[in-house]
Amino acid sequence: xxxxxxxxxxxxxxxxxxxxxxxxxTGEQITTVSSAGLDxxxxxxxxxxxxxxxxxxxxxxxxxALLKSLGLHLREHRDELYAMSARTGATLFDAKxxxxxxxxxxxxxxxxxxxxxxNDTVLVDGNIAPLGKGGQFxxxxxxxxxxxxxxxxxxxxxxxxxxxxxxAPAFLAGVPSxxxxxxxxxxxxxxxxxxxxxxxxxPEGTLQLVCGSAGDLLDHLTDQxxxxxxxxxxxxxxxRTHPAVVSKSVRFNAEADSxxxxxxxxxxxxxxxxxxxxxxxxxxxxxxKAGQKCTAIRRALVPRSSADAVVAAASARLAKVVVGNPxxxxxxxxALASLDQREEVxxxxxxLLSAGTxxxxxxEHVDVVGADAGRGAxxxxxxxxxxxxxxxxxxEVEAFGPVCTVIGxxxxxxxxxxxxxxxxxxxxxxVTGDAEFARDVVIGVAPWHGxxxxxxxxDAKESTGHGSPLPMLVHxxxxxxxxxxxxxxxxxxxHHMQRTAVQASPRMLRxxxxxxxxxxxxxxxxxxxxxxxxxxxxxxDSVVAGPRTVTVEDIAxxxxxxxxxxxxxxxxxxxxxxxxFDGIVAHGYLxxxxxxxxxxxxxxxxxxxxxxxDNLRFLTPVYPGxxxxxxxxxxxxxxxxxxxxGEVRWDAEVTKQDGSSVARYDVLTMVAKEWQx
Numbered sequence: 001x002x003x004x005x006x007x008x009x010x011x012x013x014x015x016x017x018x019x020x021x022x023x024x025x026t027g028e029q030i031t032t033v034s035s036a037g038l039d040x041x042x043x044x045x046x047x048x049x050x051x052x053x054x055x056x057x058x059x060x061x062x063x064x065a066l067l068k069s070l071g072l073h074l075r076e077h078r079d080e081l082y083a084m085s086a087r088t089g090a091t092l093f094d095a096k097x098x099x100x101x102x103x104x105x106x107x108x109x110x111x112x113x114x115x116x117x118x119n120d121t122v123l124v125d126g127n128i129a130p131l132g133k134g135g136q137f138x139x140x141x142x143x144x145x146x147x148x149x150x151x152x153x154x155x156x157x158x159x160x161x162x163x164x165x166x167x168a169p170a171f172l173a174g175v176p177s178x179x180x181x182x183x184x185x186x187x188x189x190x191x192x193x194x195x196x197x198x199x200x201x202x203p204e205g206t207l208q209l210v211c212g213s214a215g216d217l218l219d220h221l222t223d224q225x226x227x228x229x230x231x232x233x234x235x236x237x238x239x240r241t242h243p244a245v246v247s248k249s250v251r252f253n254a255e256a257d258s259x260x261x262x263x264x265x266x267x268x269x270x271x272x273x274x275x276x277x278x279x280x281x282x283x284x285x286x287x288x289k290a291g292q293k294c295t296a297i298r299r300a301l302v303p304r305s306s307a308d309a310v311v312a313a314a315s316a317r318l319a320k321v322v323v324g325n326p327x328x329x330x331x332x333x334x335a336l337a338s339l340d341q342r343e344e345v346x347x348x349x350x351x352l353l354s355a356g357t358x359x360x361x362x363x364e365h366v367d368v369v370g371a372d373a374g375r376g377a378x379x380x381x382x383x384x385x386x387x388x389x390x391x392x393x394x395x396e397v398e399a400f401g402p403v404c405t406v407i408g409x410x411x412x413x414x415x416x417x418x419x420x421x422x423x424x425x426x427x428x429x430x431v432t433g434d435a436e437f438a439r440d441v442v443i444g445v446a447p448w449h450g451x452x453x454x455x456x457x458x459d460a461k462e463s464t465g466h467g468s469p470l471p472m473l474v475h476x477x478x479x480x481x482x483x484x485x486x487x488x489x490x491x492x493x494x495h496h497m498q499r500t501a502v503q504a505s506p507r508m509l510r511x512x513x514x515x516x517x518x519x520x521x522x523x524x525x526x527x528x529x530x531x532x533x534x535x536x537x538x539x540x541d542s543v544v545a546g547p548r549t550v551t552v553e554d555i556a557x558x559x560x561x562x563x564x565x566x567x568x569x570x571x572x573x574x575x576x577x578x579x580x581f582d583g584i585v586a587h588g589y590l591x592x593x594x595x596x597x598x599x600x601x602x603x604x605x606x607x608x609x610x611x612x613x614d615n616l617r618f619l620t621p622v623y624p625g626x627x628x629x630x631x632x633x634x635x636x637x638x639x640x641x642x643x644x645x646g647e648v649r650w651d652a653e654v655t656k657q658d659g660s661s662v663a664r665y666d667v668l669t670m671v672a673k674e675w676q677x
Contacts, residue, residue, distance in 0.1 A: 006194075007178075030087060047148075090334055098158050108472065152229075154179065156182035167207065171202075181211065218242045221244045222248060223250065227252045229253070230256075255475070255476055259299055259395060260295060262297045265438070275313075278455075283321070285404075292341070314360070318360050348403070363403075395422055424449075514539065520540065522544075528601045529542065542632060546598050546629030569584060582623070586624075598628070644672060646673060650666065
């Protein structure tokens, strides 16, 4: 039976069986794949009309909680996904890299959504901009989810991690996804989606699946849709220039070809810690997923004097890599995803070998354990040495498999120039113990890279490796690598949202953003806001306290008590000579402490803890005899869905007798949702 697609609320069989899909290890046919007969326009409409509204009704915290629940649900099915991954040629380590990596992205966005986003449906972006002299005309940027569908066109090499790393930030932003996996490994993505659908955790319409060709999918895009693509640069160019994408300014993100390099520092001598780290990383990146990673090392840039040692050490490690059936315990590298992929790698190897010599392996022959090398998509790891760094092939041809070229460089400038010849990469690494070399190379190659790993003996134990994208960092690269960015924590979420500048009065901005804005109304009453639970507290609730006169004795006592005897607080003559002061001034932290003494309600109550201060600025000096008044106003309320408390952000402004602002900051507290006095 052909692979079904999940569109418009149900599983749909294609009108035609389509192309066969084979087990990468045995050559056995698994299923067929086709999208014939699928109504792409209806699928997109379903996402916009059903999935989008359901997601936008949820707050960021509610979406984050669903991502966490989904990640935990998929964890329970990891063994099944691992087993299916073996049919793609993946070893158990490869399968974990893919499956656990994808689940990790869900959990990471579940965490970042609750930690960094409000329990609201609107995201405030940046600070308020005053637009008028009187304080009644302000500007504020906000982010709201696009009312379209995030269309994913994924590659074959990560059938689990690939869709999940695109789905998670889109879902958290409030945008439904339509996944179009690469056909070669679509059966694994289809099972992933089936597990998600059967969990019934997600609102209907928030995740759809199209197996087979994209057909006329892009023809039906609107200005509110997005496209995220992973694959070849040539396909990215074709999709990016699709008439609908161009005419409707559809947001397009691409992750394409990447001739990633790893640079060995001249300080890293054979037998040293950094040298050994370099060789280990090189071989790992060549053989994990059989080199089928967009982040794998394709160019090993080493000092010319170290080339022989690197080749010898890497070849020795590669000789220990057993190729074959992932079911065999001794196997460390499985098959490529398909026979077609093997032939593509062999063609690329021919071009690379025209510019160098194979110092390990043969792309046409490989010894295989536990499988038939003729039926499975097996290939040997191939290490190539190119002594002519000026040749174009190593810098232009990507063999998407276990293939890497060792190239010698003369000096730092030459290494930087060679790295830049990749014309844009997802990731590069610098392995060195020399901090000056690391700085020069990072700054030199950064314009051509989306991510850079600096590896040394200090971070080696904690490093996740050259080829491991992380949810909190951007994954993408300039130029040849596609010019896009995925992941990146909140950056990935914001990609799926529209940034809008709102110009309004403080009162209107407060209503729109659900945050108190300077100039909007404060509510002072008989009940101190610290006596109110989260259920009772309202935006704008305020207490004004003071005045409190600051004395010379206060300043002297604070200096002695804390040990902060900075001259501006203790030496009248020296303080008067300071261009900012006219004499002894109060410590800024004394001002903050006195303000807390004015606004705090001391009795036990719903305010459980103060956990920090944000954006503290001291604006005007405070001299002995000045009188301080503080206004504390509830600025933002963020309930936690899974706890008995939430966070409250308070605006604190300290002024003195002439009305000038002395200090301004945000006070952060934990407040109980309910409180019995």
